[in-house]
Amino acid sequence: xxxxxxxxxxxxxxxxxxxxxxxxxGKNKKEKIDMNSLLKEGQEANLEISPESLNAIIESIPSPLxxxxxxxxxxxxxxxxxxxxxxxxxxxxxxxxxxxxIGVYSGDLGYINIYEKxxxxxxxxxxxxxxxxxxxxxxxxxxxxxxxMASNSDKMDSLIFLTTNNFNKMDGFLRSQKRSNLSIxxxxxxxTEGLYIATQVAKENKNKExxxxxxxxxxxxxxxxxxxxxxxxxxYFQKIVADLKGLKSVYDGITITxxxxxxxxxxxxxxxxxxxxxxxxxxxxxxxLNQIGDLVTKMRSRLVKNS
Amino acid sequence: xxxxxNIKALLLSAFILGSVNVYGQCDSDMLLDQCAHSLGTYxxxxxxxxxxxxxxxxxxxxxxxxxxxxNYLIIVCDQNLKGGKMIVNLYDxxxxxxxxxxxxxxxxxxxxxxxxxxxxGVYYIKASFEGSKGGCGMCILGFNKE
Numbered sequence: 001x002x003x004x005x006x007x008x009x010x011x012x013x014x015x016x017x018x019x020x021x022x023x024x025x026g027k028n029k030k031e032k033i034d035m036n037s038l039l040k041e042g043q044e045a046n047l048e049i050s051p052e053s054l055n056a057i058i059e060s061i062p063s064p065l066x067x068x069x070x071x072x073x074x075x076x077x078x079x080x081x082x083x084x085x086x087x088x089x090x091x092x093x094x095x096x097x098x099x100x101x102i103g104v105y106s107g108d109l110g111y112i113n114i115y116e117k118x119x120x121x122x123x124x125x126x127x128x129x130x131x132x133x134x135x136x137x138x139x140x141x142x143x144x145x146x147x148x149m150a151s152n153s154d155k156m157d158s159l160i161f162l163t164t165n166n167f168n169k170m171d172g173f174l175r176s177q178k179r180s181n182l183s184i185x186x187x188x189x190x191x192t193e194g195l196y197i198a199t200q201v202a203k204e205n206k207n208k209e210x211x212x213x214x215x216x217x218x219x220x221x222x223x224x225x226x227x228x229x230x231x232x233x234x235x236y237f238q239k240i241v242a243d244l245k246g247l248k249s250v251y252d253g254i255t256i257t258x259x260x261x262x263x264x265x266x267x268x269x270x271x272x273x274x275x276x277x278x279x280x281x282x283x284x285x286x287x288x289l290n291q292i293g294d295l296v297t298k299m300r301s302r303l304v305k306n307s
Numbered sequence: 308x309x310x311x312x313n314i315k316a317l318l319l320s321a322f323i324l325g326s327v328n329v330y331g332q333c334d335s336d337m338l339l340d341q342c343a344h345s346l347g348t349y350x351x352x353x354x355x356x357x358x359x360x361x362x363x364x365x366x367x368x369x370x371x372x373x374x375x376x377x378n379y380l381i382i383v384c385d386q387n388l389k390g391g392k393m394i395v396n397l398y399d400x401x402x403x404x405x406x407x408x409x410x411x412x413x414x415x416x417x418x419x420x421x422x423x424x425x426x427x428g429v430y431y432i433k434a435s436f437e438g439s440k441g442g443c444g445m446c447i448l449g450f451n452k453e
Contacts, residue, residue: 035370035429036400060370060429063352066377069452161343161351168353209376216427219372258426263405272417274406278399280375280426 035060035223042226049230054180057227058171061187061220064110064194065160067213071111071198074207078115082200083108084193084304086127091305096236098131099174099182103189104304105131106167110190111197113160118150121159132170135182140169181234184227188240189303191220196300199293214292215284218251243299250291255283333358333386333443342384342447345419349380349449357393357434360441368433369446375427377450381420383408385436385444392416392437393444400428409437 033056042049084104092098109124125146132138146162149155167186174183195217202210225244231237261277335356343351357367373379385393394409397420408417436442 033368033370034402056370059353059355060372062372062374063350063450065350065352066374066450069350069450070374070376073452157346157348157350161346164351164353165339213374216374219428256427258428260401260403265406267417270417271419271421272406272408273421273423274397275423276405276425278426280428282427 039222039226042222042229049226051180054184054227054230055175057223058175058180058183058187060223061191062194063164064107064190065114065164067194067198068111068114070209070213071201072114074201074205074209076201076205076207078111078117079200080117080120082197083111086123088304089127089131092131094236095135095182096185097305098135099185100189100303102128102131102135102170103186103191104193104300105189106163106186107190107193107197109163110194113156113163116153116156118153118156118159121150121163122147125163137170137173140166140173181231181237184224184230185240188224188228191217191224192296192300192303195292195296199289199296202289203293211284211286211289212282214289215254215282216256216280218254218256218282221248221251240299240303243295243302247292247295247299250288250295254288257281257283335445338384338443338445339447342382342445345382345384346380346447346449348453349378349451352448352450354384354448355432355434355446357436357442357444357446359436367435368431370429370431371448373422373424373427373430375425377424377452379422379424380447380449380451381408381422381432382447382449383416383418383420383444384447385442391440391442393442394435394437395420395446396433396435397422398431398433399426400430402431405430 033053035056038053038056084101089101089105092101105124105128109121109128112120112124122143125141125143129138129141129143132141142162146159149159149162167190171183171186174180174186195214198210198214201207202214221244225241225248228237228241228244232241257280259279259281263277264275266273266275333356335354338356339354352371355367355369359367381395381397383393383395385391394407394416396407397405399405405422406420408420409415410417432446432448434444434446436444
């Protein structure tokens with residue numbers, strides 16, 4: 001009897017050991033997501049989007065620094081009036097409003113930092129941190145370091161790095177805590193603010209690069225609609241999806257064409273440099289640009305509660 | 308008494324094997340601190356962490372929308388251990404290979420990949436470790452418009 005019990009215990013331990021070996025290896029697999037296929041499948045009604053697909057969508061949304069750089073390099077002056085007023089933060093009472101407007105203010109911060117308006121950085125970060133604290137993601141801000149960098153104009157690169165890293169950490173933390181609903185709202189806020197700023201600049205100044213950039217956001221609109229649809233039973237998300245579908249109706253008339261050529265690789269000073277020989281072309285009219293500007297202005301006003 | 312010793316040995320083996328599979332210290336903050344200086348004049352966008360155990364083939368792939376007219380920098384940041392070097396491949400929206408930080412012909416590893424983009428679209432950054440071995444690393448993505 002004693003011998004039987006010991007045999008059973010030995011066998012149980014062997015099973016536990018085998019489970020440990022297989023469990024630890026399995027966690028490293030990451031599903032390969034093809035965005036084109038995902039968007040095609042997304043057109044099916046009632047498609048359930050997986051957490052991995054949602055992560056892929058959130059990760060692929062471009063940084064607001066990129067459009068800010070396009071605007072600055074096109075020679076346009078900094079315009080503080082376009083930015084979301086810090087006072088509006090008092091209107092953000094729900095977690096969803098807070099998350100979305102962390103994104104909006106982060107979009108503004110990208111614009112502020114690219115234009116090296118360091119005197120505004122701390123104020124906008126204060127608004128972001130306050131909202132972030134409310135949704136329990138404020139722990140990533142090192143204000144003493146940020147203030148020190150903001151007071152030194154030579155430290156703009158480091159300031160951009162630090163503030164971008166803060167945003168990424170908030171986003172990563174939310175997703176690790178299974179709060180991707182707030183994460184996708186944050187990136188929606190950032191993207192909306194970037195599109196709003198770009199269309200405001202384009203309204204006053206005809207500029208092909210900015211206009212084309214607006215046209216290329218067709219790619220992002222489809223991704224955001226799909227990602228936000230993961231929460232289609234939530235009224236807050238439904239309203240944003242409705243706004244984005246309004247934008248999509250204009251973007252459906254905008255075409256992007258691709259001409260593929262093999263890229264060229266060279267080694268320069270021990271570094272691999274690849275030159276893209278393909279091109280993409282976007283066909284967007286002034287009327288479409290204006291329509292997008294009007295729609296995103298309306299959407300953004302509702303989201304930032306700018307009455 | 309022999310049985311008790313056997314059980315203890317089994318438990319100890321299970322513990323050691325479980326710990327080894329985590330691949331030691333794979334600290335993304337430490338890797339970012341270690342390699343971020345390589346950004347130079349590029350603005351930091353984001354970083355993607357990769358970790359794989361030795362007995363499983365790694366398949367980390369991330370997507371990001373690159374914009375026409377921008378230059379992108381992908382820094383390969385790994386623990387630089389022999390047999391565990393990270394390889395990063397960049398693919399376009401149709402999953403055509405644009406470039407790799409490992410040159411098979413020359414058996415050479417590049418520490419970074421610079422890409423001048425003329426085609427706006429979704430791009431895929433895929434990382435693996437040499438010889439399908441385990442490893443710990445990070446891709447750091449930056450951009451500029453010079």
